Amino acid sequence: MLKDLIPGFDDEIAEMHALAPTGWIMGFNLTFRGPEHLFNAYPDAWRAIYEERNYFFGDPIAMWTMTNDGWVRWSEVRIPDLRGVMREARRFRLNHGVAISRKVNGKRSFLTLSHPDREFTDEEIGRCAAKFSLWTDLVLSRAALGPGELDVLRCFRDGLGQAETASALGIAESTVKQRALKACAKLGARTRTQAVAIAVSRNYL
Template structure:
């Protein structure tokens, strides 16, 4: 369920960007924890089918910078070998702005489009405020302390409880407490659900199944 704050941000962005917007929060392991896109469906289909994301100058700018830039300025300074911006204009995304906020390992962004005019300085400043609010809000609601993530990582790679305790240097009681706390924070009933949700939220890397890359031993769950 979308929180009231995020729902309000979605609504205001919809009012600010009449040709649609893309709103991504906390890019972790190459994908945002939350993403909303209201661009025209035909443009979304074209963008997806042609894999334009790999060369989108707006997304590249957002990953390399914080702040805001109008698309008109971006097209004068950035390379666009796939002509993403040119193709977007064919679908009515004529004017726009890119906004980015947060550390590079958990960057959030907004791309907003207008079909008839440039966004004003005031509108852009408001989008910056909305992005910061969404970034901070979701960070609080999805964050897990590192020790809780480590406990989930240990279980995710097939360690027994005894192996996990030895690898983490904690008692069995402490491990159970950390796993219980992680499950409660994620709103899940068992470890498997907690691990899957942590991966979905970008808190753990599904490519390595987290702790395997750290050299944890594996074995049946105890």
């Protein structure tokens, strides 16, 4: 799913792998059931231990991302590590890292990256934070558009008018109008034409 939402996904993932050689993870739209979209590139052995011991609820980095916006180096997090999560992580060379967190429309998204040998530089963190901000906008905006709204935008993209769109989709013109208005609002577009342009540029269609 993320591959369809983030342009140049494979190249972006490769850059993250190079920047965080011992692993990284990102999640979007966190709920009590977990993230709506998740990409986990941490070592399989660490992931197995983390899940088996239910470390999430004692992980100071995870706790920081749940309660803060912005970014922080792991070494600067002052939440007590009562279960020794970070000590165990170092067995897998997860020695240094950065956590980035963002809350949009009441839902939390996060990105954490690790490095075995050194702290991340401000420039590296800034670049990652900028990418993550863009990805969050892309993923959450696309996730917010319903199938009906996407169908209407596709018809507009293909040059159909409101009446033609209603006929093609087998719905009332008033329904087409409502879906178009909702799509514009979710995309921050002032017109239908602008909404289509945004949707096309972000590969939503």
